[in-house]
Amino acid sequence: MEDDSRDAPLDRREAILIAAARLISKRGVRGLRVEEVASEAGVSPPLLYYHFASRSGLIRAALEHASEQAPSLALRRSPTGKDGYTAVRTALLAELGDDRAVRENAVVWGEISASAVFEPDLSSDVRRVFESWCATVSEAIERGTDDGSITISAEPDEVAQILITLVDGLCTRWLSGAIDRERARELLGGAIERILR
Amino acid sequence: MEDDSRDAPLDRREAILIAAARLISKRGVRGLRVEEVASEAGVSPPLLYYHFASRSGLIRAALEHASEQAPSLALRRSPTGKDGYTAVRTALLAELGDDRAVRENAVVWGEISASAVFEPDLSSDVRRVFESWCATVSEAIERGTDDGSITISAEPDEVAQILITLVDGLCTRWLSGAIDRERARELLGGAIERILR
Numbered sequence: 001m002e003d004d005s006r007d008a009p010l011d012r013r014e015a016i017l018i019a020a021a022r023l024i025s026k027r028g029v030r031g032l033r034v035e036e037v038a039s040e041a042g043v044s045p046p047l048l049y050y051h052f053a054s055r056s057g058l059i060r061a062a063l064e065h066a067s068e069q070a071p072s073l074a075l076r077r078s079p080t081g082k083d084g085y086t087a088v089r090t091a092l093l094a095e096l097g098d099d100r101a102v103r104e105n106a107v108v109w110g111e112i113s114a115s116a117v118f119e120p121d122l123s124s125d126v127r128r129v130f131e132s133w134c135a136t137v138s139e140a141i142e143r144g145t146d147d148g149s150i151t152i153s154a155e156p157d158e159v160a161q162i163l164i165t166l167v168d169g170l171c172t173r174w175l176s177g178a179i180d181r182e183r184a185r186e187l188l189g190g191a192i193e194r195i196l197r
Numbered sequence: 198m199e200d201d202s203r204d205a206p207l208d209r210r211e212a213i214l215i216a217a218a219r220l221i222s223k224r225g226v227r228g229l230r231v232e233e234v235a236s237e238a239g240v241s242p243p244l245l246y247y248h249f250a251s252r253s254g255l256i257r258a259a260l261e262h263a264s265e266q267a268p269s270l271a272l273r274r275s276p277t278g279k280d281g282y283t284a285v286r287t288a289l290l291a292e293l294g295d296d297r298a299v300r301e302n303a304v305v306w307g308e309i310s311a312s313a314v315f316e317p318d319l320s321s322d323v324r325r326v327f328e329s330w331c332a333t334v335s336e337a338i339e340r341g342t343d344d345g346s347i348t349i350s351a352e353p354d355e356v357a358q359i360l361i362t363l364v365d366g367l368c369t370r371w372l373s374g375a376i377d378r379e380r381a382r383e384l385l386g387g388a389i390e391r392i393l394r
Contacts, residue, residue, distance in 0.1 A: 028315050030227040107314060114311040116373035117304060118225050123374025130375045154387060162388045166359065169366030176313035177320030178327045190351060191359045194392070 013051045016041045017065040020058055025107040029059060029115050059112060060125050066108040067129040071095050072167075075140045084144020088137060088163070089192050095167050096174060096185045106171045113168075134160045141196070150196045159195060166191055210248045213238045214262040217255055222304040226256060226312050256309060257322050263305040264326040268292050269364075272337045281341020285334060285360075286389050292364050293371060293382045303368045310365075331357045338393070347393045356392060363388055 019041035023032060034055050038048040052058040067073075071094035075087060082090065095106065109129075116122035138160035144150030152159050170188055173179040179187075216238035220229060231252050235245040249255040264270075268291035272284060279287065292303065306326075313319035335357035341347030349356050367385055370376040376384075 026315075028227065028312075030225065110311065110314065113369060113373050113375070114307065115225075116375070117307065118223075120374060126373050127375040130370065154391065158384065158387060161384050162363065165366035165370065165384070166363055168369065169362035172310060172365065172369065173327065173362065176310050176323050177317060178310070178313070178324040187355065187358050187362070190355060194351065 009051075012041075012043060012047065016043060016048055016051060016058070017062055020062045021066065021104055021108050024062060024111055025104040029108075029111045032059070034058065056119075056121060059115075059122070062108060063112045063122070063125055063129060066105050066112070067133065069101070069105050070109070070133065071097055071102055071105075072133070073136060075136050083147050083149035084140055084142070085149035085196055088140045088144060088150070088196065089189070091140070092137070092163060092167050092192060093185055093188060095171060096181055096188060098181065103175070107175055110168075110172055110175060130164070133164055137164055144196065152196060162195065163192065206248075209238075209240060209244065213240060213245055213248060213255070214259055217259045218263065218301055218305050221259060221308055222301040226305075226308045229256070231255065253316075253318060256312075256319070259305060260309045260319070260322055260326060263302050263309070264330065266298070266302050267306070267330065268294055268299055268302075269330070270333060272333050280344050280346035281337055281339070282346035282393055285337045285341060285347070285393065286386070288337070289334070289360060289364050289389060290382055290385060292368060293378055293385060295378065300372070304372055307365075307369055307372060327361070330361055334361055341393065349393060360389065360392065 016037060020032070020037045023037055023040055032055070034048060035045050037058065038045045041048070048058070052061055072091035074094065075091045080087065095102070112122060113126050116126045134157065138156045141150055141152070141156040141160055145152065145156065166188065170179070170184040174181050174184045213234060217229070217234045220234055220237055229252070231245060232242050234255065235242045238245070245255065249258055269288035271291065272288045277284065292299070309319060310323050313323045331354065335353045338347055338349070338353040338357055342349065342353065363385065367376070367381040371378050371381045
C-alpha cells in the first residue's frame, strides 16, 4: 500500500482524512487511535505518520478537512444569482441538512471543538476555523445589505457571529438528540428571518 | 467513611456529585472512572454505587446537579423587583460569568451534552434539562411582555429556544478557547437587546 502513495499521495492523504472523520463521527475523538485510522484507510501507520506527523496533527487536519466540507462554504463559490439574504439562509440551513455526510461532518466539528476544552493546543485551530466561517458569512451579509435584501442595525461581522453560533448550538442539540432536526431548522429559519430582515 | 453516610446521606451524595463535576471539568466525561470519583469524594466505590447504581446513573445525576446550579435558574426564584427584560438579560449573561464554579458547571453541561451524541441513553436527559431551562426563560420573557419591557413578534417559547441555544453555543466557543469570555458576553448582550426589544 505504501508504494501506491508515491503515485497518488493526495488520494492517500484524503483517504486517511475520510477514515478519521468516519471513526470520529462513530465514537468521538477522545478514544481515536492512529492505528485504527490507518487500518480503516487501508494504509500503514508509518504512511499515516508520514502525512500527519502525530495524532494531534491528524486531528488538526481532520478539523481543517471538516471545515472545508462545511455546507455553508458554498457561499464562497462564485455568485449564484441569489440575493444575499437567500444565499445566507440557504447556506446556514444546509448545515442542518438531512444527509449522512452533513451529519458526519457536523459531528467531527462538534467533537473537535468540544475536545479543545481539554486540549488547549487545539484552541487556536478551532478559533481560526470559526473566524474563517464568520468572515464568509459576514461577506454574504454585506452583499445582502448592498442588494437591499438584508436590513441590520449591527455590524455584519457581529450578526455573522450570532448566526454561526446559533447554527453551532442547534447542531449540538440536534446531534445530541435534544431536539429534532426539523425543529432545529424551523428555529434557525425563524431566527434568520427576524435577525436579517 | 461509609459509616458517616448513615448519618448524612445527602451530604455524601452531594460530595460525590461535586467530585464528579470537578473531575469532568478537568478531563471530560469520556474517561471518567467511578473509582476515581469515589476516591476524590473520599467515599468507597460501594457507597457511590449505593447512591447512583451505575456509572451512567452517576453521569445522569451530575447533569441534573449541573442544571440545578445553572446561574440562569435564578429566574425561578421569587421576583426580585427587576422587570422581565433585565431579569432575562442578567440571568443569561450570568451563564458566561467569571467564576470558577460557573465555568466548571458549564464544562460539565457541555461535556455531557457532547457525549450524548455517542451515548443515546443520555439524549432524553439532555433534552429534559434543555426543555426545563427553556420553560424558565420563556416564563421570564412572558413576564417582560406583560410589564412592557420586552417586545417580540414570535412566541416566548421560540424566542427562549433561540436565546438558550445562543448561550450554549457561546459557552462552547468560550470554553474551547475559540472566543474570549468578554467578547462572548458582548455578543450575547447585543443579541439579547436586538431580539427582545
